[in-house]
Amino acid sequence: MKNNMNVVDLFAGCGGLSNGFEKVGFNILLGIDSDADASKTFLHNHKNSKYLLKDIREVTQKDIKEKIGNKRVDVVIGGPPCQGFSISGKRAFIDPRNSLYLEYFRIVDILKPKVSIIENVPGLSSLYDGKALDSIKNEFRKRGYTVVHKILKADEYGVPQIRKRIVIVGTKGKEFQFPKSNNKVVTLAEALSDLPKLNSDEVVEKYNTKPTNKYQKLMRQKSTILHNHVGTNHSEKTKKIISLVPEGGNYKNLPKHLQGTRKVNIAWTRLNSSKPSLTIDTGHRHHFHPWENRVPSVRESARIQSFSDDFIFLGSKTSQYRQVGNAVPPLLAKSVGSQLKRWLNG
Ligand SMILES: C[S@@+](CC[C@H](N)C(=O)[O-])C[C@H]1O[C@@H](n2cnc3c(N)ncnc32)[C@H](O)[C@@H]1O
Numbered sequence: 001m002k003n004n005m006n007v008v009d010l011f012a013g014c015g016g017l018s019n020g021f022e023k024v025g026f027n028i029l030l031g032i033d034s035d036a037d038a039s040k041t042f043l044h045n046h047k048n049s050k051y052l053l054k055d056i057r058e059v060t061q062k063d064i065k066e067k068i069g070n071k072r073v074d075v076v077i078g079g080p081p082c083q084g085f086s087i088s089g090k091r092a093f094i095d096p097r098n099s100l101y102l103e104y105f106r107i108v109d110i111l112k113p114k115v116s117i118i119e120n121v122p123g124l125s126s127l128y129d130g131k132a133l134d135s136i137k138n139e140f141r142k143r144g145y146t147v148v149h150k151i152l153k154a155d156e157y158g159v160p161q162i163r164k165r166i167v168i169v170g171t172k173g174k175e176f177q178f179p180k181s182n183n184k185v186v187t188l189a190e191a192l193s194d195l196p197k198l199n200s201d202e203v204v205e206k207y208n209t210k211p212t213n214k215y216q217k218l219m220r221q222k223s224t225i226l227h228n229h230v231g232t233n234h235s236e237k238t239k240k241i242i243s244l245v246p247e248g249g250n251y252k253n254l255p256k257h258l259q260g261t262r263k264v265n266i267a268w269t270r271l272n273s274s275k276p277s278l279t280i281d282t283g284h285r286h287h288f289h290p291w292e293n294r295v296p297s298v299r300e301s302a303r304i305q306s307f308s309d310d311f312i313f314l315g316s317k318t319s320q321y322r323q324v325g326n327a328v329p330p331l332l333a334k335s336v337g338s339q340l341k342r343w344l345n346g
Contacts, residue, residue, distance in 0.1 A: 006071055010078030010104055014041040014323035017077055020333020024341055029068045037315025038323050045311050056103045061110045073111040079119040080104045105139050114172045119328055122151045122164040145170030155276040156181030159306045159329040160191035163279045179339040186215045188290055189273035191303045198231035223309035228298035239293045247290050248272035277304045283321030306331035
């Protein structure tokens with residue numbers, strides 16, 4: 001990049017989005033979020049960045065200035081929670097008093113970046129017959145941005161996971177072109193096979209094999225010690241039930257009398273190692289490891305999200321699962337960032 005481009009990340013969480021942008025040379029000045037554990041993880045992994053740990057509704061221009069001084073901000077990125085736009089909650093009207101989207105634009109108005117990017121769940125595009133997305137795009141246009149959107153599939157960008165995100169990009173100037181997919185599918189086996197076996201709540205900090213493929217080499221490039229690879233202490237009953245489910249199977253593969261032991265439609269799902277993983281969540285414990293009788297560790301979940309092994313998650317285990325599950329996969333973010341770099345360089 002001609003000059004180092006400065007980025008502010010809103011609703012930054014642990015920094016999956018930031019991490020991808022940083023990997024292609026963006027300078028992450030600041031993350032803003034109200035989650036204290038996520039802020040620790042973010043700062044630990046982005047040593048040159050600042051964090052504003054605060055409810056965004058209370059963030060003022062002065063707060064931001066105190067953190068980054070008068071530095072120019074070229075790009076604002078962020079994924080406001082789908083509050084007011086939720087597809088799973090009640091489909092009530094969008095309440096402007098409640099919309100974190102408007103908070104996103106309030107900060108954009110303070111920082112006036114050349115480029116402003118929002119990512120979110122793909123359901124946003126069809127919500128209220130597309131009216132929710134239209135209203136967001138109008139907010140960009142009102143501020144003079146040319147705006148485009150696309151639903152990106154993480155597995156098409158080297159992430160071993162089926163995960164779709166909508167990305168909306170506003171640019172001052174010519175339209176942004178989304179990155180082309182690289183079509184190299186990474187399976188769950190390719191993502192996880194070098195990580196040591198875990199019993200119950202065992203903590204394993206040493207790799208016991210060499211990386212066996214390109215993905216594993218990439219993940220381990222800067223890491224000699226394993227972090228966040230901790231087992232889960234399931235009951236004997238849970239271990240016995242999941243042992244009856246084959247790879248790619250679920251509660252339907254269980255004997256009839258065990259099928260109703262968990263009352264959710266994704267109950268007792270065992271991931272299939274020959275495909276990319278199903279979308280990981282924030283730690284509901286219904287998706288089990290493809291060949292061990294336990295849920296994936298935080299490190300395995302991070303691998304599924306394409307966080308490299310040197311990215312360390314802090315906070316309680318519950319919080320670590322939440323941070324990983326909430327994040328934008330860094331490799332997906334990296335592809336968008338890399339394309340943006342080309343755009344910025346003309
Ligand atoms: C989907 S996560 C963002 C993940 C992040 N983009 C990443 O890639 O790691 C949404 C974040 O919004 C934050 N959040 C929700 N409401 C907030 C508010 N009122 N003020 C600040 N942050 C908020 C949550 O703490 C959460 O970390």
